[in-house]
């Protein structure tokens with residue numbers, strides 16, 4: 001397996017990324033990339049500082065189209081859509097309305113079944129994770145983590161996406177404190193999610209961001225789950241989930257080594273003619 005000449009998971013100033021689109025295009029050229037996919041966080045139905053707004057999406061798409069004229073790197077238009085039960089816009093709607101190349105689906109905000117509020121499991125602050133666990137789930141870790149996985153199941157069953165983002169993000173702020181990934185109940189939930197990914201023909205990403213940001217000691221997904229995904233023949237891409245242009249291919253080399261250790265022999269890439277990963 002060679003190091004991929006592409007990143008499909010990239011955030012810019014249109015959402016919570018730190019640089020304009022063009023910076024990433026130049027960085028992709030320097031790295032001799034063949035493809036670069038932009039994936040701003042999609043709008044969610046409440047005030048926030050991490051997502052693109054619905055009003056900004058046409059400008060985002062137009063800027064990508066404009067940048068295409070001045071580069072040899074194939075640029076792709078995508079969104080990273082957040083699934084929040086009963087709240088988020090159907091992914092398909094964004095894809096059709098803005099003629100996107102693909103959709104990355106993910107869970108960053110967990111909605112407790114019988115309480116108002118959302119548990120933010122991402123971001124840089126572990127305290128927010130811990131507070132949510134305490135205030136929204138009364139500290140019941142198994143119930144909270146199960147809710148994350150059930151929300152993931154619902155996303156996989158009801159939404160249309162091409163790639164699932166950072167499969168086991170729920171482990172990031174846990175840092176082996178509240179639950180262990182080899183506990184049986186956890187494995188059963190995670191493996192059920194893999195089965196749904198398989199059934200719905202979705203691509204998984206090995207996401208390097210948790211490690212290079214120092215927030216996690218493993219890739220998403222962890223070795224055991226990635227090995228299982230390989231045995232199930234689930235296609236994989238390598239993503240840096242870049243929020244800065246110099247993050248575009250961070251730890252790609254290590255990700256290749258990890259994928260090979262898990263049994264993977266090849267990666268998929270986006271075919272612009274078929275409009276899917278092959």
Ligand SMILES: [Zn+2]
Nearest residue numbers: 080106165166
């Ligand atoms: Zn994400």
Ligand SMILES: [Zn+2]
Nearest residue numbers: 009011080241
């Ligand atoms: Zn992302």
